[in-house]
Amino acid sequence: MHRDLALGGTMLALSAGYYWMAAAIPTSQLADAVGPQGLPRVYALLLGVVSLALIVTALRKRTQMPTTPGASDARPTDSAGSRPPVIRPTSPLWRVAGMLAIGVVYILVAPWLGYLFSIAAVILATVYYQGGALGRQAGAVALSGGIVLWLLFVVLMRVAQPPGWWPPLP
């Protein structure tokens, strides 16, 4: 129930912020009767209503819920049937943040280091971060993975990837 309350509150704030931004969209001489602000405002209002409904439902459930020990531990499944991750005090969130950081560093580094080495570094960093041992095997897999992906995307499919500061290959 606390989660639903938190979700409802967050979405309510989001809807208010979105409405404010939608209202600030400039009008145009070419605009139709609905205008560029029309549907965004409607979406924001609807999200506000739905968020309030979730908050009210959560509050009602909280007052009706029997105080059975352990009842709050029940984790419902989502539509895909998978259980939501349990957020433990620190470590899982840090691990999640670390995975995101690997992606962000790739974005920052790839324009300079180039695709092949950057993607090999992503593979190596992720393997290490996920508990794999850093050694010859991991290094070889990362480098060969980088080469295979470069061959696949750049050479075979002719899809451009960040070239980096390296001179172009013939």
Next chain:
Amino acid sequence: MIGAFTAIVTTAIGPAAFAGVAWGILGGALPGISPSIAMALLLPFTYGMDPTIAIVLLASTYVGAEYGGSIPAILIRTPGTNAAAATVVDGYAMKEQGKAGEALGISLYSGVLGGMVGLVVLVLLTEPLSRVALAFTPAAYFALGVLGLSVIASVSGASLTKGLMAALLGLMIATVGTDPVSGVNRFTFGSPELLSGIPPILVMVGLFAVGELLAQAGEPGWQQAASGAARIRFPGSAMRKRIARPQAIGSVMGVFEGVMPGAGGTISAFLAYNEARRWSSHKKEFGHGSPEGIAAPEAANNTVACTALVPLLSLGIPGSNSSAILLGGFLIHGLIPGPTLFVNHPDIVNGLYTGLLAANLSLLVLGFVFMIPCLWLVNRPKPYLMAFVYAFVLSGVYAIEGSLFHVGVAIGFGPVGYAMRYFTVPFLPMVLGVVLGFMVESNYRRALVLASGDHMTFLQDSISAGLLGLAFVFVAGSAVRHGVDAIRRRRLARAAV
């Protein structure tokens, strides 16, 4: 038919179809390489080819890519194409249960069957069905989008409120970019990269793939798939019987959506999923690894791969990005699709039909061949698997428009997906909102401009009124079902106390 088989064996049509399907599966299986991108990459190579072979090569790539999108959807929870988004839910759930081989077998079998149905429809009904497409007005397209959105209630899982929340978030994301009528920039924050909006594939890759990577990173306990998952399994007779109905539903949806320019495989896959669930005697299994939940959308989007050519061949109207690339293939060789094509170049049309038959037969063989290394790959140790999924996601997303900004957007949707799991908010309504948002808004406003602001235009247009009526029936049916489920849950809770 005998002539077609002879042509496949004795001419270059067979090898061209085989090569096109192989290329398409590879492209579709890579997140970020859409069917149209895979086809566009081939386009320059078709200049010097015989026109029939060139067209067959491109059309077969489309067939292969529509199927290929389901491979990462099932194995790594990442739809390779927009149309494969509906396959993610039950496909990945089956993979988690150690039934990846069975899920892929159902997907392949349903895809081939859908493709064959689509081919028959293409050959027999191209001319009469094209009249339906011509009758579509902006009001009808708006109603079509609303019909697509009406399945939100069915894909919302236990909480309709959270499903609506997700759908509204999706619709909000779809408003980012240049306004479709006035040209005003909305929610772009001065960024030129956002002027053309946020491509739905970025949202899907972020929610499903990056979100899954983050969730896996947060859960150290890793259950590797059972060894049985390493074997591909085609559906047995009992399973074939069970999935026959969802396949038929998917094929009908694929025909319906394919002949309408702009509708595409995504809407048909979601509608097919919704209807398969409605008519299933195993409703509770949907969302938790239902074979029917794979069969229906896969049959639908592979049917569309053929029926989407109906408006192109008969009217010269490319209804999707992929058929626009195919139109480019026709134009390169001095061919103009439309009624005159059947009169002036019947050999090209017959060659295309033969090529599509060969493509669907090739799909059966190549789908099997591709699955074996794919299944082997997903059974590697967790750190290596996650590393390669991450590398594929980063590479695939960059490939869409060569933009690291897009890579950042996809990564940015990862925490959103992670939070949605935490708060048990379903993904699919959001995907529907993102995919259909632009279509709904632009056609709603265009229809009103044409009708001088009169909302009755949506009821005066017979196709629009019919589609809106159908959407109302869908929503009402789902609302009643949710209400009945809620009452049942309340009674069970009271009985437990």
